[in-house]
Amino acid sequence: MKGYDITRDQLDEIAAMLGLEHIGVVSARRLDELEPVLRRYYDEQRDSGFEHPFSESRLDPHALMPGVQSVLAIALPYHIASESLRHPTGRRHGSVSAYARHTDYHRVLKDVLLRLSAQLEACAAQPAQFLPCIDTSPLVDRAYAAAAGLGAIGKSGMLITKTHGTYVFLGVLLTDLRVEGAEGMRTALPGETDICGACDLCLTACPTGALLAPYTLDAKRCLSYVTQEHGIVPPEFRAPLGRRVWGCDTCQTVCPRNDDRVVPTAFGPPVAPLDFPDLLEILTLSNRALMKRIGHTAAAWRGPAIWRRNAIVALGNARNVEAVPVLITYLAHARPELRAMSAWALAKIDSESNRAAVRQAYEVETDEKARCEMAWALS
Ligand code: B12
Secondary structure, three states, X not given: OOOOOEOHHHHHHHHHHHOOOEEEEEEOOOOHHHHHHHHHHHHOOOOOOOOOOOOHHHOOHHHOOOOOOEEEEEEEEOOOOHHHHOXXXXXXXXXXXXXXXXXXXXXXXXXXXXXXXXXXXXXXXXXXXXXXXXXXXOOOHHHHHHHOOOOEEOOOOOEEEOOOEOOEEEEEXXXXXXXXXXXXXXXXXXXXXXXXXXXXXXXXXXXXXXXXXXXXEOHHHOHHHHHHOOOOOOXXXXXXXXXXXXXXXXXXXXXXXXXXXXXXXXXXXXXXXXXXXXXXXXXHOOHXXXXXXXXXXXXXXXXXXXXXXXXXXXXXXXXXXXXXXXXXXXXXXXXXXXXXXXHHHHHHHHOOOOHHHHHHHHHHOOOHHHHHHHHHHHO
């Protein structure tokens, strides 16, 4: 078609060659309709702190790449059978969210977007500029994915695709090529699409009530955030964490738009010890050995200490008596949050039998917050 560097047919051909089922494009424009949503998110302090602060570059791709003409969005499925999300019995194993069980999606999506860029440039037969954005850019990936027609935003806030439900990673590619696509399309406002209908299973199932209302997440209450935020876990989230070591899938596992189909995935098979890791092993492996296990996944970016902290909470929730000796050694760990959480876990497992060990630790504790936790464990 005239006026475009790449027609929709050409884009479809390239997508088929790269095995991309979900691809869409919008002409580069400021997402005005996102502004009130985004402003409210920050004004109501529902942000997690992991996303970029509010700025023009969150709304307008021109602020990221002058001369940008088109915004392509892709979704890569990583769905795994719900069977594999079911926790094994026993008190020894934690759980890792489905998204973090295989090769880090940032790497995989970047590779795909670079290959897509190369194909587009070759097809347009002219030098072009590209900026792949995966997760860490200021752009709101879901808003572009929805605008590009990959799916609709559900009440959980998740982008829901027709064929793979919510179990997709999103990537965005900015380019100065004019790619034929959805001109002037805008993201549907909450409730404008009928993707969820009357269903509100995600809202009622969320273990912490983080979904305050449809499309309204309080990120700081989301257990995915809680597993990633350093420090002592606030008391109200300890029991809801259960045995989660990384991430939370509850709003996805209850979503009727997800089903049990196992799809071929670009991410390789889940890494066996990562689906339900041995909690005691997490506490006894060296930092280096632990990072060797998890380093290639999206669950490693906060380092090994946070895995240990979450494993301690999980062992407390599992009331795992076998863990007592190692938890006692953690009462003397160099990190105060690990000492504090160990005192909590020991009290959960058996406050009477573990009292002497916690008291001993309390008497030499110098960190104020850890001392408070120990005092609670003794009370
Ligand atoms: C920070 C962050 C988090 C934080 C905060 C989450 C949040 N606010 O949603 C925490 C750590 C809690 C988190 C959790 C998860 N995350 Co996250 N996260 C991000 C990140 C980096 C930024 C999100 C952000 O800017 N939020 C600001 C708010 C306002 O935007 P939003 O939540 O993305 O989208 C909202 C708007 O689109 C809005 N909206 C509603 N109506 C309307 C109407 C209009 C007109 C518009 C424009 C928008 C709009 O609805 C959405 C929900 O509020 C994005 C990557 C990115 N750069 O976008 C990944 C991303 C959103 N996360 C992702 C994933 C997979 C997850 C988890 C499933 C991981 C897990 N299993 O533990 C959970 C899901 C929790 C949930 N229900 O949202 C995927 C989502 C894929 C999908 N299918 O939607 C993303 C896109 C990463 C990626 N590149 O694939 N995440």
